[in-house]
Amino acid sequence: MYEIVKHDQEMMRKINKGNILNLIREKKPVSRSELAKITGMSPTSVGRIVTELIELGLIKETELASSKVVGRKALLLDTEPNSVYAVCVQMDEDISRIGIVDFDGTIINEHSYVCDAHSMDWREFSDRICGEIEKVIAETHFEKNKIIGVGIGLPGLVDHVNGIVLFSPQLRWENVKLTEYFENRLGYPITIDNIIKAKALAENTYGSARDAKRTVFIHFGTGVGSALIVDNRIYRGITNSAGEIGHTTINPNGRLCDCGRRGCLQTYITERALLQEARTIKNISSIDEVFEASSRGEGWAASIVDNLHTYISIAICNIICMYNPNSVIIGGKMMKQPPEVENIIKSKVDKLIWAQFKGSYEIKCSSLGERAGMLGMSVLLVNKYIDIEL
Amino acid sequence: MYEIVKHDQEMMRKINKGNILNLIREKKPVSRSELAKITGMSPTSVGRIVTELIELGLIKETELASSKVVGRKALLLDTEPNSVYAVCVQMDEDISRIGIVDFDGTIINEHSYVCDAHSMDWREFSDRICGEIEKVIAETHFEKNKIIGVGIGLPGLVDHVNGIVLFSPQLRWENVKLTEYFENRLGYPITIDNIIKAKALAENTYGSARDAKRTVFIHFGTGVGSALIVDNRIYRGITNSAGEIGHTTINPNGRLCDCGRRGCLQTYITERALLQEARTIKNISSIDEVFEASSRGEGWAASIVDNLHTYISIAICNIICMYNPNSVIIGGKMMKQPPEVENIIKSKVDKLIWAQFKGSYEIKCSSLGERAGMLGMSVLLVNKYIDIEL
Numbered sequence: 001m002y003e004i005v006k007h008d009q010e011m012m013r014k015i016n017k018g019n020i021l022n023l024i025r026e027k028k029p030v031s032r033s034e035l036a037k038i039t040g041m042s043p044t045s046v047g048r049i050v051t052e053l054i055e056l057g058l059i060k061e062t063e064l065a066s067s068k069v070v071g072r073k074a075l076l077l078d079t080e081p082n083s084v085y086a087v088c089v090q091m092d093e094d095i096s097r098i099g100i101v102d103f104d105g106t107i108i109n110e111h112s113y114v115c116d117a118h119s120m121d122w123r124e125f126s127d128r129i130c131g132e133i134e135k136v137i138a139e140t141h142f143e144k145n146k147i148i149g150v151g152i153g154l155p156g157l158v159d160h161v162n163g164i165v166l167f168s169p170q171l172r173w174e175n176v177k178l179t180e181y182f183e184n185r186l187g188y189p190i191t192i193d194n195i196i197k198a199k200a201l202a203e204n205t206y207g208s209a210r211d212a213k214r215t216v217f218i219h220f221g222t223g224v225g226s227a228l229i230v231d232n233r234i235y236r237g238i239t240n241s242a243g244e245i246g247h248t249t250i251n252p253n254g255r256l257c258d259c260g261r262r263g264c265l266q267t268y269i270t271e272r273a274l275l276q277e278a279r280t281i282k283n284i285s286s287i288d289e290v291f292e293a294s295s296r297g298e299g300w301a302a303s304i305v306d307n308l309h310t311y312i313s314i315a316i317c318n319i320i321c322m323y324n325p326n327s328v329i330i331g332g333k334m335m336k337q338p339p340e341v342e343n344i345i346k347s348k349v350d351k352l353i354w355a356q357f358k359g360s361y362e363i364k365c366s367s368l369g370e371r372a373g374m375l376g377m378s379v380l381l382v383n384k385y386i387d388i389e390l
Numbered sequence: 391m392y393e394i395v396k397h398d399q400e401m402m403r404k405i406n407k408g409n410i411l412n413l414i415r416e417k418k419p420v421s422r423s424e425l426a427k428i429t430g431m432s433p434t435s436v437g438r439i440v441t442e443l444i445e446l447g448l449i450k451e452t453e454l455a456s457s458k459v460v461g462r463k464a465l466l467l468d469t470e471p472n473s474v475y476a477v478c479v480q481m482d483e484d485i486s487r488i489g490i491v492d493f494d495g496t497i498i499n500e501h502s503y504v505c506d507a508h509s510m511d512w513r514e515f516s517d518r519i520c521g522e523i524e525k526v527i528a529e530t531h532f533e534k535n536k537i538i539g540v541g542i543g544l545p546g547l548v549d550h551v552n553g554i555v556l557f558s559p560q561l562r563w564e565n566v567k568l569t570e571y572f573e574n575r576l577g578y579p580i581t582i583d584n585i586i587k588a589k590a591l592a593e594n595t596y597g598s599a600r601d602a603k604r605t606v607f608i609h610f611g612t613g614v615g616s617a618l619i620v621d622n623r624i625y626r627g628i629t630n631s632a633g634e635i636g637h638t639t640i641n642p643n644g645r646l647c648d649c650g651r652r653g654c655l656q657t658y659i660t661e662r663a664l665l666q667e668a669r670t671i672k673n674i675s676s677i678d679e680v681f682e683a684s685s686r687g688e689g690w691a692a693s694i695v696d697n698l699h700t701y702i703s704i705a706i707c708n709i710i711c712m713y714n715p716n717s718v719i720i721g722g723k724m725m726k727q728p729p730e731v732e733n734i735i736k737s738k739v740d741k742l743i744w745a746q747f748k749g750s751y752e753i754k755c756s757s758l759g760e761r762a763g764m765l766g767m768s769v770l771l772v773n774k775y776i777d778i779e780l
Contacts, residue, residue: 012401242714243714252701
């Protein structure tokens with residue numbers, strides 16, 4: 001039962017290194033003394049970490065003439081984008097993505113693939129993705145020996161420590177030893193994780209919630225999920241399942257969910273629910289038609305979209321009550337037409353939220369969109385590479 | 391915006407000291423080498439912390455003959471219960487409690503007071519409590535110079551850093567500078583906090599969730615609230631409001647809540663709601679009558695209680711989805727007749743929970759009951775005293 005975290009020299013070192021790296025990412029170019037000032041760490045400690053990151057090639061010194069004192073030069077620190085590359089994959093039931101991400105979070109080459117997970121088993125699906133990964137690596141001009149690993153983000157319950165997909169309703173996979181398969185096939189170190197957690201980390205590192213102390217990312221897509229980042233680290237829970245708001249009950253006698261229970265939040269927000277309701281009025285083929293009809297001012301569609309936004313706002317309010325975050329980032333395919341939708345959701349949440357929380361949070365749409373998954377996996381790969389994963 | 395936590399020597403020292411103290415509390419008597427083994431810390435670091443705690447008088451060495459090797463003696467560490475005393479108060483709208491708590495979490499003297507917060511203003515209320523505190527201190531036989539402070543736990547939104555009760559619907563207080571008042575009146579260092587957070591900390595330190603890595607305490611009382619403890623520390627959120635599950639929406643068109651919104655979880659669980667429903671059948675004066683009638687097998691009451699347990703279980707399921715905790719502790723006056731109710735709730739949650747979470751959590755009734763609030767405040771006072779509050 002007793003699971004003490006080893007809060008020793010080793011852990012402190014990791015936390016400090018992660019914080020210094022994130023500060024350089026945010027404030028580059030930045031001096032050592034500024035890093036010491038912001039973190040409250042000693043110049044010696046900052047210097048040691050900076051030296052280590054320079055030796056790894058991840059950051060570099062740039063000499064800039066100070067504008068204030070003639071002849072005085074300050075050595076500033078900057079990132080080295082071409083130091084390492086992460087090969088990142090976002091798997092989903094219909095469309096998967098592969099990208100090569102540099103150390104600065106720039107995707108230097110990417111492709112998306114229509115690949116129907118339901119029409120094949122996990123081996124066939126994985127075999128295809130491996131083939132595409134090899135092609136993308138081959139066609140991209142970069143130093144291949146700088147690849148630090150392959151990161152795979154996917155929907156569902158992922159045992160990220162042992163590299164096993166325990167259960168993915170979206171992909172219809174159970175107990176798949178994905179890391180083993182990809183490692184054997186590709187020969188690179190493999191990291192897998194839940195895609196929502198990866199996206200949250202990306203928004204916190206590169207996106208709309210850059211460096212907020214407590215960031216929640218909420219994804220409104222095929223399902224509804226969320227993830228909490230505290231002090232730049234994923235709050236995972238005991239089985240890496242924290243944030244599963246899609247299956248919180250918001251109406252005990254409500255709609256039937258595919259999990260077999262009633263009134264799960266996601267039954268009110270998903271594509272399927274919207275389509276079902278829309279088709280009672282008009283024979284349409286995709287939710288895009290609903291959003292378009294709503295934009296044209298068709299009453300039936302406007303009403304469906306308004307109802308969707310209400311449920312999305314309820315989800316956000318419930319999350320704010322539970323996590324009391326600084327920053328809430330929303331994304332996923334049900335978030336159509338930002339920035340208008342951002343304002344609509346913000347004003348609904350402001351009306352619906354319990355008075356105690358008014359003014360405590362910021363709500364923003366994801367600025368990374370569908371690339372967030374790949375970017376988040378690249379952050380996890382870099383963290384592993386420089387040994388700051390806790 | 392950038393709020394970096396100073397993860398330096400200082401913070402490491404606090405975390406390590408807290409962990410060593412909790413381990414001694416749990417495993418006493420225990421040797422230094424065992425502490426080093428469990429924590430992974432160096433014998434030198436463990437030795438330094440132990441020396442500091444011995445110098446503060448909080449722990450002591452006891453010489454025990456080892457049973458294995460004749461003549462060999464091991465120095466074991468034990469707590470010193472009489473080293474420090476915390477004066478702890480649990481305030482509520484109807485009944486408040488005052489207790490003197492020793493360093494081992496034993497309440498050496500306690501009283502409860504019927505004190506109606508709604509019939510007087512906060513000054514009068516606080517004045518009466520201060521008077522009672524002075525009486526309790528005077529009547530109790532202990533070394534008064536060992537009092538490390540007065541800890542006050544109360545329902546509502548508490549700014550624990552500045553010592554201000556921002557808003558307490560239960561006490562009907564707003565922006566009350568409670569710490570200032572008590573400090574001036576009593577002359578001791580004062581610590582105030584939200585009572586649910588204090589209770590959660592107590593359950594994690596002394597109670598049913600002793601040392602679980604992630605503990606959620608859920609309180610079903612006048613309202614419904616919860617608090618999350620991670621690695622022995624309270625997860626507070628940005629405004630110390632994390633865990634406010636009582637005002638999460640579980641039915642967007644549901645019952646009217648006193649917060650002015652509809653379908654808040656707590657409208658389905660509180661005493662008032664139960665009484666209201668019960669009185670459509672029978673003229674009763676308290677919920678105890680409902681629980682008693684249910685025990686006697688009266689159908690109307692059994693149905694109300696069953697419905698209550700269902701909503702309590704839904705609340706627990708929603709919390710498990712969000713926090714994915716190791717341990718869930720439930721308490722409050724709506725939790726009648728443990729241990730029977732524990733089994734009822736457990737089996738309901740097992741049925742209602744999403745498959746992904748089955749087997750991941752433990753559910754237990756509070757073992758500390760109404761004393762949890764005072765005990766939690768004593769833990770906070772000790773943490774402040776030995777400077778490990780983060």
